[in-house]
Amino acid sequence: MPFLTADRDAEALAPATAPGENLPYEDLDRWRRPYRPGPWRVGGSALVLLLASYVLFSALIIALAGSLPGAGICFAVAVLMITVAVRLVRVGIWVSPQGLRQLRLTSSTTVAWPDVTTVRTAQQPVRWLGLPRTVQGQALVVDLARGGSLPVVVTDRGGDFLGRPEAFAMAADAVADQVVGYRH
Template sequence: MQHDEPDEHDEYASGGRPLPHAAQERWMRPYRPGPWRVGIAALALMLASYLMFAALIMVAATSVQGAGLCLGLAVLVIVATLRLLRVGVWLSRKGLRQVTFFSTVTLPWRQVAGVRTAQQPVKVLGMPRTVQGQALVIVRRGGDPLRTLVTDHNADFLGRVEAFDIAADAIEGWAAELG
């Protein structure tokens, strides 16, 4: 049976991004991880593979304690890398979730007072150095904003201003539709 009309809940019918009215139950990031984040993750996973290979060599040399240490470090690097790849803003019908490296804040849509972009000093790749840039500001009911996580100079959008604008518009659209 041929199916010519796209399903309203088909995420590929809207160019790969679900529309706010087709909000889904699963948490999704409305943008892809940027090249800086993916590159750092790739280097970290390469380090983990070298550590696992070192553990293999140490087992062959009967140094079980050293092999255990290398294997433990490799697992730690892999877990940290997976967490690094999850950092960002995630959306679902339930609300907005802001994932940082060490914590996660989940707000139901009724607690989100506003989402907007603002010109302000932002950190470059999370380092202490700041430059003037754009940031996505998420304000809770009660007035206090969440920690600024999505900027045009973070690991997802450095050098990709257009991608930042698209992601900010998508998050603002979800907030306007479901908030």
């Protein structure tokens, strides 16, 4: 199948950049995630978007049947589902020259670089795929200068790194490198 080899050919032709090297077109002043969203997170968002498309289609059918209030409710539910799907993909740690931002599904926390003391991994009970069930795993912990730490968002049992421990280690190192790079 030719489309399977096209991706490998593009990678072979693409210029290689060092891990710490920035691309010439990259905007370093904007918020960016130093790791990619994982397959569980993207798959969950895709499933929510699929369900939202069904709800939008039902809103269309209800509107054509003549019940505009019911169609409006379905449309509002679909917009809410799309918002949740987009927010679900964005959950994680983001960095910029201003500081470190931790996005959760319903809220976010931004901390300036002088307020971050360390970023480390810790072995502790973590939530499995964000569900209430906890299992033993590793978490990315952000310690603050005023004491305490940010709530844990990035774990090796979360939607980004479930079943990919080496990807979690690389992401934790990338976030820690960003902290060191921006603080100095």
